[in-house]
Every structure is written in C-alpha cells, then in structure tokens.
Amino acid sequence: MIKISPSVLASDFSILGAEAKRMGECGADMLHLDVMDGCFVPNISFGAPVIKAIRKCTPILFDVHLMIKDPLFYIDSFAEAGADIITFHVEADSPVSETIDKIISLGKTPSLSVRPSTDISSVYPYLDKVGMVLVMTVEPGFGGQRFMPDMMSKVRALREECKKRKLDIDVEVDGGINPQTAEIAARNGANVFVAGSSVFKSEDASKAIAEIRSATLP
Numbered sequence: 001m002i003k004i005s006p007s008v009l010a011s012d013f014s015i016l017g018a019e020a021k022r023m024g025e026c027g028a029d030m031l032h033l034d035v036m037d038g039c040f041v042p043n044i045s046f047g048a049p050v051i052k053a054i055r056k057c058t059p060i061l062f063d064v065h066l067m068i069k070d071p072l073f074y075i076d077s078f079a080e081a082g083a084d085i086i087t088f089h090v091e092a093d094s095p096v097s098e099t100i101d102k103i104i105s106l107g108k109t110p111s112l113s114v115r116p117s118t119d120i121s122s123v124y125p126y127l128d129k130v131g132m133v134l135v136m137t138v139e140p141g142f143g144g145q146r147f148m149p150d151m152m153s154k155v156r157a158l159r160e161e162c163k164k165r166k167l168d169i170d171v172e173v174d175g176g177i178n179p180q181t182a183e184i185a186a187r188n189g190a191n192v193f194v195a196g197s198s199v200f201k202s203e204d205a206s207k208a209i210a211e212i213r214s215a216t217l218p
C-alpha cells in the first residue's frame, strides 16, 4: 500500500500544531517527524516534548525518525509522546535487537534506517522483527537536498530480500522526494514516501500529495 508521509522539517515551526493538522486534511497517510540531536547528525531539530504537544492537534499516524546517537535511552519518552512508528538508525550506538524489542514492548512499530554509505544487508538480520525499513536517499541532517538515485539498488535489494523471505514490510524512502523521484523509487520497490520541501513549500499541499501519490501508481 502506498503511503505519503510529509516531513514537518519543512513546515512553519511557529504554527507546528496547525501544520500537523493540515497534513491530515490534505490527504497525507502519516506525518514524518525528524528528531535530530546535533551529534548523530550535524543539526538539532526537536524532541519528545514537541511531539507530545502536537499529538493533541491531529489523530494522524506519527512516523518518528530518530537521528540520534542513543535511541534506546529515549524510546520510552517518544512512545509516551505519541509516536506510532519509531525509526532509528542501524549506525547509532544502541544495541539494535534490544532497541527493537523495547519499541515492540511499548506497543509501537519498530523501523530501521540506513545512511547512504551503509550497506542494506546490515538490516537483514532484523527484518523478521521490524514493520518498516527506511532507506535514506540523502545524507541525514537537512531537508531540501537532492535525491540520490544510487540508493535505488538498495531499495531493490531490500524488496527482493523481503519477497524471498515472504515478509510484507514497508519500504520507506526519505530525502529529495517529489513526483519524479517518487516514481523512480516506487519502480524500485518503495511504498512509503517522505516528502518535506515538495509538500510544505508548495502552494497547494493537497495537490502536491496527490501528485506524489499518482506518480507512484503502476
């Protein structure tokens, strides 16, 4: 199933609650929330208290992308803040299995992500336990970067591996997604599309979401 997940990193932070609510009304399937600690990535965004505050504004599914050094330590607070899917990086310092188990124990969906330089096979040992894998299509840390087509071989390999093992896992792409790049990613096996700039910087977010969605249909 195709899902569109607008990233609030490109939204107007002064009215974040309203921006989150607006996305639900514009046809988004979930809301992508980029958490950055200034350590795992060279940028700082927001944390659990901000997510908790906007949780009151919309019932939309919260797709939380943790770009932080020690995700295990913070899982409780993000679950409590209202995250639904919790993605963390395989390159982070926390033990991967233990972190996945912690997310599951709190009733949330675990998801693993890889940076552009990380081999996709690094997530294979955990595929049985996660609901989603996020393949970064830019270097994590900033919105508005250019989509890296080289990452498509990873998306293809991951989708093949899931098929081989009869696993129905969501494959998410994040970074530089617009209708053109979403079409490429969909053709290679992605089904969840994070879009920051192309949705929030457009004049008509409903139209931008609909265009990404229709570009991904076969």
Ligand code: DX5
Residues within 6 Å of the ligand: 007, 009, 010, 032, 034, 065, 138, 139, 140, 141, 142, 143, 144, 145, 174, 175, 176, 177, 194, 195, 196, 197, 198
């Ligand atoms: C980058 C973030 C992305 C970012 C995408 O580190 O993970 O989610 O917000 O922004 P765009 O769509 O503008 O590339």
Ligand code: ZN
Residues within 6 Å of the ligand: 007, 032, 033, 034, 065, 174, 194
């Ligand atoms: Zn992200």
